[in-house]
Amino acid sequence: MSGASASSLWFHYIDPRNFTMAAATSPSSSSLSRRDGRPSLALLHRDAVSGRTYPSTRHAMLGLAARDGARAEYLQRRLSPTTMTTEVGSEVVSGISEGSGEYFVRVGVGSPPTEQYLVLDSGSDVIWVQCRPCAECYQQSDPLFDPAASASFTVVPCGSGVCRTLPGGSSGCADSGACRYQVSYSDGSYTQGVLAMETLTFGDSTPVQGVAIGCGHRNRGLFVGAAGLLGLGWGPMSLVGQLGGAAGGAFSYCLASRGADAGAGSLVLGRDDAMPVGAVWVPLLRNAQEPSFYYVGLTGLGVGGERLPLQDGLFDLTEDGGGGVVMDTGTAVTRLPPDAYAALRDAFADAVGGGLPRSPGVSLLDTCYDLSGYASVRVPTVALYFGRDGAALTLPARNLLVEMGGGVYCLAFAASASGLSILGNIQQQGIQITVDSATGYVGFGPTTC
Numbered sequence: 230m231s232g233a234s235a236s237s238l239w240f241h242y243i244d245p246r247n248f249t250m251a252a253a254t255s256p257s258s259s260s261l262s263r264r265d266g267r268p269s270l271a272l273l274h275r276d277a278v279s280g281r282t283y284p285s286t287r288h289a290m291l292g293l294a295a296r297d298g299a300r301a302e303y304l305q306r307r308l309s310p311t312t313m314t315t316e317v318g319s320e321v322v323s324g325i326s327e328g329s330g331e332y333f334v335r336v337g338v339g340s341p342p343t344e345q346y347l348v349l350d351s352g353s354d355v356i357w358v359q360c361r362p363c364a365e366c367y368q369q370s371d372p373l374f375d376p377a378a379s380a381s382f383t384v385v386p387c388g389s390g391v392c393r394t395l396p397g398g399s400s401g402c403a404d405s406g407a408c409r410y411q412v413s414y415s416d417g418s419y420t421q422g423v424l425a426m427e428t429l430t431f432g433d434s435t436p437v438q439g440v441a442i443g444c445g446h447r448n449r450g451l452f453v454g455a456a457g458l459l460g461l462g463w464g465p466m467s468l469v470g471q472l473g474g475a476a477g478g479a480f481s482y483c484l485a486s487r488g489a490d491a492g493a494g495s496l497v498l499g500r501d502d503a504m505p506v507g508a509v510w511v512p513l514l515r516n517a518q519e520p521s522f523y524y525v526g527l528t529g530l531g532v533g534g535e536r537l538p539l540q541d542g543l544f545d546l547t548e549d550g551g552g553g554v555v556m557d558t559g560t561a562v563t564r565l566p567p568d569a570y571a572a573l574r575d576a577f578a579d580a581v582g583g584g585l586p587r588s589p590g591v592s593l594l595d596t597c598y599d600l601s602g603y604a605s606v607r608v609p610t611v612a613l614y615f616g617r618d619g620a621a622l623t624l625p626a627r628n629l630l631v632e633m634g635g636g637v638y639c640l641a642f643a644a645s646a647s648g649l650s651i652l653g654n655i656q657q658q659g660i661q662i663t664v665d666s667a668t669g670y671v672g673f674g675p676t677t678c
Contacts, residue, residue, distance in 0.1 A: 239534040240580075240607050241626035245600035245636065267501070268434035270334045272494035274485050278333045278346055278370065279454050286634035287591070294592035296331075297561045297653075304352070304557065305647045308519055310549040331559055331654060332484060333455055334496055337430030338442070339379030345371050345456035349482075349496065351558045351664075352522050354396060354464035355412050356429075357420050357443030358457035365447045370454035376444055381428040384408075391441050392424060394465055396521070410443050418450020420457070431498065440471055462521035463666050472498065478667025483678035484558065484658045495678065500665060507675035509622045511615040513666065518550030523664060525671060526616050527554040527650065530569060532576035533609035543569055544650055552648040556657075556671070562593065562631075563653040564645035573611070577640055580609035594631070594639035601636025622673050628656045 275281075276289075283289040330348030338345050338358055345358055346369070359366050361375040376382040385391050385408040392408035403409050408424040422445040430436045445457065460467040461480060469476055477500030485494035514524035527544040530537045543566055546553030552566075565573065574596050581598070585606060588597040600606055608630070612623045630638040641655045663672040 240609055241629070242605055242607055243626050243630075244605055245603050245638065267497050267499035268431035269498075270336070270432050270496045272349065272482060272485060272496045273333045273335075273346075274494075275331055275333060277485070277493070286632055288634075290631065290633050291592060293561055294594075298593060300557075300560045301562075301564055301651060302646070304555065304560065304651060305645065305649050308516070308522070308550065308553075308555065308649050309647060310518065310547070310551045330455055330458070331561065332494070334459055336459065337436070338374050338427060338456075339376070340381040340428050340436070341379075342428075342430040342436070343372070343374050343379075345369075345374060346454060347457050347459040348455045349459055349461065349558060351461045351556065353412075353458060353460035354462040354466040354470065354521050355410065355443055355460050356440065356458065356466075356468055357410075357412065357422070357445050359420075359448050360422060360444040360446055363446055363448070365449060366445075367448060367450055368454070369456045371456055374444075374456065376425065376427075379427065381426075381438065382444075383426045385424040385426060385441065391426075394441075395424070396464060396466070412443070419448070420445040421447040437472065440468070441466060460521075461664075463515065463523060464521040467521070468498070469664075469666060476500070477665075479663065479665040481661060481663040482558075483661050484654050500667075501663075508661075508663070508672035509615070509620050509674060510670050510672045511620060513664070513669045513671050514546050514553065516546060516550050516553065516555075523556045523666075523671065524553045525556060525652065527613060527652075528616060528619065529614035530565075530573050531610075531612035531614060531621065532573060533580040534612075535576070536612075536614065537569075537572045537576055539569055539572060552650075554650040554652055556652045558654050558657070560651045560653040561641075561655050563642050563656045564649070564651040565642060566648055566650060567644045569650070570642060570644040573642060574640065577609055577611070581607075588637045588639075591633050591637070591639055593643045594633070594641070595643075597633065597637055597639040599636055600638050624656055625659060625677065628658060628660075631655060 332349045333346045334349055336345055336347050358374045361373045363373060387402035387406050387408045395410055410424050411421040413419040422443050424441060425444050426439050427442050428436045428438045429440050461469055464470055469480055476498050479500035480498050482496045483494040511525050514526055516522055516524055524546055529539060544554050586599045588599040590597055610623050611629055612621045614621050631641045632638055659677050660673055661678045
């Protein structure tokens, strides 16, 4: 992930006129072919799915910042030792108009398969779709899934083992004896319905039978056209948890860039027989209080080839579930403890020097530069250090700055409102990331995508 020469470890040279968050190559179809026998799906950004356009780049980024603030606030609240609650069975609250989900996949639901866009969420366990008949539904891009038209749809009985597997237990029994579920999300959106066993089809792969999904008859929120959600969390009800040995307890993904004209990333289910050589492999940490989330053992930060002098234990996950560094596909901007962010920001600004004109901060981003008129600028590298051996991941240049419009670029990091750190999707974009929950490791790279 880092260059061969010393200078490439210290600085990136970028052209602001042709600076993009997109990966060098990216597939364009919503369904990819099998990769080494494993199901492979296109991973699309929300703007590519909705086709939404904005008056300007600034408008798009302000919208992102609003959604990002809601997601980060939710994670900080949920993963705080004093407020930890169970996602399923929690009180249902009314939705707001921010919408949910940054990345989507296309999945066939039922037999015969009905193609549906689902939000990808690495911090959620439940898989669900909106279903007919619908007492309350938001607008989605595809027709509602009709369980009556699926030959493989089977309602899960109340009190069954699968029903009891729901985090926090089932939210009740329907008059028919069906297992009921309910889930609430970061923006106040929610889904309620019955739990069922169903067949899911991923791309051109063999259909996977007997997957427990929620069939939502009462749903609220704006999921940007998605029919539901595909949970990839570490719990037993997530897709990876349910596939178990069939998926090898592993999946890999590459996040696409933002924007309606961006290409697709990819999601590959299962373990590669030949694990990537040269990747930065980092132990996964598990929060016993919130076991669905993937934490990593970040131990330090570097700027321009120099490790920053930070307090020991600043990123530690405590025994009561506080602090730590959680990987999240739904948060864009990486959040760091205030002391760590201040050190990163100041070191980055010092390395840039006075040669680049500063610009006022935008929303949560406070370190911005006016690069209009520049053909090439030099910015320092940023590295993340993991574990006791200090394995280093040097981030690509495109994962450091975000364009705000009008030639203004801002550092894509921010201070956390709590001790929790969040590795956001901007810093993950374009890097092939392999999550192996069976072995307890996550790999970054070595290839870009």
